[in-house]
Every structure is written in structure tokens, then in C-alpha cells.
Amino acid sequence: MTIPDLAPYGKHLLDPSGGISGMSTDIRHLAMMWRAVEQSHPDTIVEVGSYRGGSACLWLEALKHGYTKTVHLFEPSPTPQLLDLIRQDPLHIVLHRQSYFEFPLYADFIFVDGDHQWPAIADLFAAVVRKCDIIAMHDSMGFVSERYSDCWGSWLGANILRQADDYAILEDYAARPGTRCERGFLMARRVSP
Numbered sequence: 001m002t003i004p005d006l007a008p009y010g011k012h013l014l015d016p017s018g019g020i021s022g023m024s025t026d027i028r029h030l031a032m033m034w035r036a037v038e039q040s041h042p043d044t045i046v047e048v049g050s051y052r053g054g055s056a057c058l059w060l061e062a063l064k065h066g067y068t069k070t071v072h073l074f075e076p077s078p079t080p081q082l083l084d085l086i087r088q089d090p091l092h093i094v095l096h097r098q099s100y101f102e103f104p105l106y107a108d109f110i111f112v113d114g115d116h117q118w119p120a121i122a123d124l125f126a127a128v129v130r131k132c133d134i135i136a137m138h139d140s141m142g143f144v145s146e147r148y149s150d151c152w153g154s155w156l157g158a159n160i161l162r163q164a165d166d167y168a169i170l171e172d173y174a175a176r177p178g179t180r181c182e183r184g185f186l187m188a189r190r191v192s193p
Contacts, residue, residue, distance in 0.1 A: 002031065002034070002035075003027065003030055003031040003034050003058075004034065004058070004061040004065075006030075006057050006058075006061075009053070009054075009057040009060075009085070024051075024052075024054035024055070025054060025055045025113065025138050025185070026179050026180055026181050026183075026185070027179075028172065028176070028179065028181055028185075029138070029172065029181065029185035030054075030055060030058055032136075032170070032172065032185065032187060033055070033058060033109075033111065033136055033187070034058055034061075034062075036109065036134055036136075036187060036189075037058070037062050037067050037068065037109060038067060040108065040109065040133070040134065041067050041068065042067075042068050042107070042108030042109035042133070042134065043068065043069045043070065043108050044068070044069065044070050044071075044072065044105070044106065044107045044108050044109075045059050045062065045068050045070070045071045045072070045107060045108070045109045045110070045111075046071075046072045046073075046074065046100065046105055046107035046109070046110040046111070046127075046132075047059065047071070047072070047073050047074065047110075047111045047113065048074045048099075048100040048110065048111065048112045048113060048114040048123050049074070049075060049112070049113040049114030049115065050073045050074075050075040050078070050082050050113075051075070051079060051082070052079050052081040052082060053079070053081050053082040053084075053085040053086075055111060055113065056071070056073055056082065056085055056093075057085065059071040059073075059093070060085060060088055060089060060093070063089055063092050063093070068109075069092065070092055070094065071092060071093045071094070072093075072094045072096060072105055072107070073086070073093065073094070073095050073096065074096045074098065074099060074100040074103075074114065075095065075096070075097065075114075076097050076098060076099065077097075078095060078097065082095075083095075099114070099115075099119055099122070099123070100112075100114070100123045100126055100127075101119065101122035101123050101125070101126045104126035104127070104129070104130050105130070106130045106131070106132065107127070107130070107132050107133075108132070108133045108134065109132070109133065109134045109136070110127045110132045110134070110135050110136070111136045111137075111138070112124055112127065112135065112136065112137045112138070112154070112157070113137070113138040113139075115153070116138075116139050116142065116150060116151040116152070116153050116154040117150060117151075117152060117153040118153050119153065120137070120153035120154040120156075120157045121153050121156055121157050121160075123157075124137070124157040124160060124161065128161075128164070131190065132190070133189065133190050134187065134188070134189050134190070135161065135167070135187070135188045136185070136186065136187045136188075137154055137157055137158050137161070137185070137186045137187075137188075138154065138183070138184075138185055139151040139154040139155070139183045139184060139185075140154055140155060140157075140158035140171060140173065140183075140184035140185060140186035141155060141158070141171075141173040141182065141183060141184030142154060142155060142183045142184060143155035143156075151183070155184075158171075158184070158186045161186060161188045162186075164188065165192075166190055166191055166192040167188035167189060167190055167191065168188065168189050168191050169186060169187070169188050170186070170187045170188075170189075171184065171185065171186045171187070172184070172185050173185070
């Protein structure tokens with residue numbers, strides 16, 4: 001899987017000890033989103049929950065490559081690292097300091113990675129009601145692992161998407177050495193108008 005060079009974004013991906021942040025999306029799952037963005041060229045990307053901006057680095061790269069026009073980040077408590085990332089393209093990256101379900105915008109591509117309890121379900125329903133073309137969810141299998149018991153909302157939301165007739169599902173939750181992919185990543189593409 002290919003992915004743009006994210007080395008310049010180290011402070012967004014790394015925790016203070018120098019390792020990949022425990023809240024970051026795994027590189028493999030970033031590559032899955034990158035491929036979807038490369039193929040679909042979504043006009044509008046929405047990310048729910050940005051933390052330090054690890055996955056938001058992809059959206060900045062998508063802007064630089066001309067794969068998207070606008071990025072909306074929904075993060076009630078932006079970190080200094082995220083604010084620094086936004087300053088790199090303030091004309092095309094919009095920060096919303098609120099929850100997505102409170103102000104659901106249409107998006108061609110939405111990545112739901114905020115609070116993984118009940119807000120994940122509310123964010124998912126908002127995206128489905130807005131008929132977003134591609135919905136990606138992080139930690140789709142986190143609840144089945146005892147280590148991630150606070151991910152019940154993202155797991156339940158993923159279960160809802162798995163049953164939706166108008167979305168085709170691609171999911172990865174294989175355990176791999178050196179990764180935390182077992183937490184799961186689900187991408188759903190709308191197949192009906």
C-alpha cells in the first residue's frame with residue numbers, strides 16, 4: 001500500500017516518547033483512506049476527532065495533490081499540534097470546535113474517529129442521514145478486545161454500517177506485529193443514490 005511521505009508530520013504522529021501515538025490511526029489504515037481519496041477525489045473531507053492531527057496530515061497531502069478542495073475538522077479541544085497543521089493551509093482546512101452531530105455537513109468522505117462511545121453512533125447517523133459517499137470508522141473492533149472496552153460506540157456504529165444495504169464494506173482488523181490494527185478500521189462506500 002502506498003501513502004505519501006508523512007515524515008514531515010512527525011510531531012502529529014508521534015507521542016512525546018517518540019513512538020506512534022496510541023490514539024493515532026495505524027499506517028495501514030491511513031493507506032486505505034489514502035487509496036480511497038486518490039480514487040474518488042472527494043470535494044469535501046470531514047474528520048471527526050483529530051487529536052494531534054495524525055490522520056489530518058493525509059488531508060493536507062490530499063489538498064497539496066489536488067485530490068480534495070476542502071477539509072473540515074471537528075475537534076472540540078484542538079491540540080497545539082493540530083492548530084499548527086491547520087495553519088499550513090487555513091484557506092482550505094476549517095476547524096469546528098464542536099461535535100459533528102451538532103453541525104453535520106455533507107461530505108464526500110468522512111472519517112469518524114472522535115469519542116468512541118455514544119457520540120460515535122450519533123456521528124455515524126448524521127453521516128448516513130447526510131448520505132455521505134464514503135464513511136470510514138476507526139476502532140470498529142475495539143470493543144471486542146478487553147483492552148479497548150471504551151470503544152463500544154464505534155463497534156456498535158460499525159455493526160450498523162455492516163447491515164446497511166446501501167453501503168459496501170471494507171474492513172481490516174487483523175493483528176499484525178508492531179501495529180494496533182486489531183482495533184479495526186471500517187470503510188463503507190455508498191452503492192445506491
